Amino acid sequence: MSPLKPLRLLLLILVMLVLTACGHVRVQHFDGREPEFSVAEYFQGETWGWGMVQDYRGRITRQFTVYIQGYMDGDVLVLDEDFLFSDGEESKRVWRLKPVDQHCYVGTAHDVVGEGRACNYGDAFHLTYRLKVPIGEREWVFSMDDWMYLQDNQVVFNRTRMRKWGLTLGNITLTFTKQPLANNNQDEAEGFQRSAQ
Template sequence: MKIVRNYLCLFAALLVTACSSDIEDYRQASPSFDLFEYFEGETQAWGMVQDYSDKQTRRFEVSIVGTIEADTLTLVEDFVFDDGEITQRIWVIKRLGDGYYEGTAGDIIGIATGREVGNTLHWTYDFEIEVDGSQYTVALDDWLHRQDDNHVFNLTSIRKFGVEVGRITLFFDKQ
């Protein structure tokens, strides 16, 4: 039985990695993402969180104000959730060059890292999340795709121990 379980775990791990995108797949896609240009000023977003079974567990709206100073973008994100919760996250994102970024925020553990290629930004970081009164650290695998001058789609995989436990979907509209 132990051997069967080990093979099942290996098979599941191979499936997870086989389904991963490579950011280079988006090299020819346009328009160019340009993180700083898109998020400078005011942006609105709407999103939802889904659990491991694809059940929608939360909905939210976000008002974002982005300011740029030299090679630093500061994003002030004000969230309003469907259950009435109101939160704020402030990102400080540094442009490193050649499409690479790193960022910090109060509820992010360590440093987020990202890279943009073509119309896509791939952003990864660890996040502290509360579920039913308990705190958990999860890994977020964020893929943002620029649709046009005004719209960005964001798909995020939430993982614990390498297994997807939820998803976040956001739609951004540039003011």
């Protein structure tokens, strides 16, 4: 093997790493963008979401609805989330987001390893955390890279990358709304509200 080939390979890897670092979007880049997204204000009260999970090939593996009851406990934003999956499985997560300054939070939940870190600038909210996910008989821990974007006073788009071993193994796409459910989803709404009580 020519001694130049390993050198070229190393140079290519370094260029790719530099380009990846340069292309990384930081939540602070959204500062000043409108509409201004206050996570604490938006999620207080009832919020509904509809989402899907896709694997690394883009295939949809699960679909779900989430009902969130949000409230303030002192200065902590509590998000009490009830999930209903299309296969009938139900699960629950309760986030506690504590502010650390004007823009940022630390967050905890029972299935989160350690603390999540989040910041809120302009129309965007960015949360990173490590999530325990049961798969078969094992429990995997994924690094979650979670972005939310306010579209107007009612709608928030949410996109989450699930990473392990440095690879993106799945994506979650989710839409939140403050609007009440349509009549054809009323039974689902009432079922969620009963289970949350």
